[in-house]
Amino acid sequence: MNPNNDTCVQRASFIFNYYEKNKWLPGEKPPLVDIIKVKDVKPEKIRYFAEFMHTRLNRIAEMMDILLTVHDDWVITGRRDHIMMETESFDFNDALKALAIQGYCDDEFVLKVEYKRKWGIL
Numbered sequence: 001m002n003p004n005n006d007t008c009v010q011r012a013s014f015i016f017n018y019y020e021k022n023k024w025l026p027g028e029k030p031p032l033v034d035i036i037k038v039k040d041v042k043p044e045k046i047r048y049f050a051e052f053m054h055t056r057l058n059r060i061a062e063m064m065d066i067l068l069t070v071h072d073d074w075v076i077t078g079r080r081d082h083i084m085m086e087t088e089s090f091d092f093n094d095a096l097k098a099l100a101i102q103g104y105c106d107d108e109f110v111l112k113v114e115y116k117r118k119w120g121i122l
Helices: 043-070 092-101
Strands: 008-017 075-078 082-087 110-117
Touching (some): 008 043, 043 092
């Protein structure tokens, strides 16, 4: 978005889901498949879930650190199943670039971008 644009405000929301990814890689499977609504849950399934959550939460924290380093005006909200970082004062393309430079893929988060009019008709 053009920073000199006087007609729109861009709101970028990064959503970091705890349990889900946009795309599971070959060999990966959602961690709760073998636990939720399953009889006779095995201890190794719980260990897999614990390992997955440890890795996932660390990656979310690293992505948050990167975004907080490149821009300091974020509204951060924690939910039961995700963390959301929102801003209206930083272009989402710059945020994506910062994450990509550090090796993070766009399947590790959900990005929602909304535009709203400041005044008048577009």
